[in-house]
Amino acid sequence: MFADGGFELHLVGGPVRDAVLRRRVSDLDFTTDARPESTEAILRANCSTVWTTGADFGTIGGLFRGEQVEVTTFRADAYDRVSRNPIVQYGDNLVDDLERRDFTVNAMAVSVPGHEFTDPFGGLADIARQTIRTPASPESSFADDPLRMLRAARFAAQLGFGIDPETLDAMRRMAPELGRITAERIRDEFTKLLMAPDPVVGLRLLVDTGLAEQFLPELPALRMEIDEHAQHKDVYEHSLQVLRNAIALEQDGPDLLLRLAALLHDIGKPETKDVVPGGGVTFHHHDVAGARLARRRMRELRFPKADVQAVSLLISLHLRFYGYGEAGWTDSAVRRYVTDAGPQLDRLHLLVRSDCTTRNRRKAERLRRDYDAFEERIARIRAEEDLRAVRPDLDxxxxxxxxxxxxxxxxxxxxxxxxxxxxxxxxxxxxxxxxxxxxxxxxxxx
Known part of the structure; x- marks a missing residue:
């Protein structure tokens, strides 16, 4: 269709990378020398649905034969390196368009209908080396759009790739530039990182480069704390392990709220740390402090209100179960646990189980048995009393x-x-x- 109109068209970016990696390819991204008005005319004549929400940035989308496609005019963006968005300028050739992209593995293209492969910046070689690298110099790329530093950590987590040393060094030096980016863009990129197969890889990069300090300082603050539940790990390492434990327990795909709660469940410990006589360390009420800190941080990152409430509730309740096996609970206490957890009860079950990172096998097995018994008791009481909707006996x-x-x-x-x-x-x-x-x-x- 585009060739008949006298225009170039190239499949570009993520779909090309994922095809090379034999990963699942979903939405199809194209680039063209056609201006947006010409692109829109072609798509409207051939697509069942067309959307123009990205028209200001040269992107027109459509549904073509059941496939979602987005077609963007060649770009040669100019950045003033002060404002938060690029000044859109259209380019006139494919190579310039590829050079302005974030990483070499996303700067490859395949022409249609000719199927000519274009890789001017060595993206295929970087895939073979499993390396994240910028097409232009990393200083120039990150100065243009500092969010790319966060995106580098996200791709490391998604693809299992390492980051080129020069690119990594620039991330460390330029981390404060992330302050130019809107909270919403940071939130979206951070969410994608958390939903990756192994977000711990990306999280370590965020902490080690200083990027986390710019938007989630509570995470690096955990590194110097000692976890009283597992003396062999500090709270930072413990939190990353709890996150991995939670991911292993997921049954219906990645769960953002569970992952956030697992990562942030102990962020109240630095604020509540107290050294007691004899050298012991306590973190009394760190669950309360952690819920407050998580609520504040998620609000600043513009997470939806319901998500903020859910994660802060999970953090506030994650310690309540401890002592159940020794002290024993009345049916009333079980009812309160279920009622307070509300719709987050199933996530709370997974969070509490994930929080056990002890190397003491006997202790771990005891905690597992106790929680098995606890869940069975909840199921019994729920069956008897319909605990999901505990309401007074009179309306x-x-x-x-x-x-x-x-x-x-x-x-x-x-x-x-x-x-x-x-x-x-x-x-x-x-x-x-x-x-x-x-x-x-x-x-x-x-």
Whole structure:
């Protein structure tokens, strides 16, 4: 179609790289010498759906024979190296377009329909060497778009590649430049890194280069802390291992909220560290401090509110289980655990299991058995009482009718009392619930 219109068209970037690596190729990215208005006209004549959300950057997308495609005009971007976005300038040749791309492994192209392979910057050789390297000098590339430094760590995690020494050195020297990038772009790139097959590789790069210090300083701050649960590791190493443990327990693909909670579950320890007589170390209430810090950091990175709430809840609850096997819990305590976890209960199960990194096999086995028994107990109580929706035995209408109350805060207080009672005792017959409510109302003077 493009050739018939007198235009060049090349498959470019990630699809070419992934095809070389024999990885799954999904969305198809193309580059062309056609200007966006010509691209849009061609796609509208041949695609079932067309979108122009990227038109300001020269990109037109469409659905062609069931495949999602995006076609971008050759670029020769100019950067003022101060603002957060490039000034879009269109180029007139493929090589200049490839040179402005982030890494050599993404700077290869295949022409269509001719199928000519273009690799002016050695991307194929870098794939063979499993190396991440910039087409232009790393200083120039990162000065143009500092987010590329974060992207280098992400590709290392996704592909299992190392980073070229010159490129790595530039990342260390230029890490503060990341401050020019919007929180949303950093969040999106960091999320992609966390969802990689082995995000620990990328996270280590972020910490070692100083990039993490720019947007997640709580992570490098863990390196000097000692973990009281596993004396052979500091909290940083422990947290990375918990993340890997959590990934191993995932059953339905990568789970961003679980991975965030696993990585950040101990970030409250530096703030709560205390050395006790005899040389011991404690981190009292680090779960509370960690939930607060995670909530603040995720808000600054513009994560959705629901995600912030879920991760901070998981962190705040991750210690509650410890001591269950020794002290024993009442059914009421189990109900509260389930109720407080709410829809995050299944993730909480995985987080607590992942938090065991001890080399003491006997201790690890005991903790595993205890949690197996705990989950079985939850299942039993849930089957008996439908714990997923612990609600008072009387609803608001019944409360108002029984006590002769109008709608208002007094009804809410009565409802909260009945809920607490249900958590303590489990379901009650209606007569008993009504009797308890009347007694409470008398004590309250209602």
């Amino acid at each position: 608001g209408n019944a409360i108002m009718e029984l006590l002769g109350l109008p709608p208002g805060p007094q009804v809410g207080r009565a409802w909260a009392y009945l809920k607490e009672l249900r958590l303590e005792r489990g379901p009650m017959p209606r007569e008993e619930a009504e009797s308890e409510l009347r007694a409470w109302a008398a004590r309250e003077g209602l």
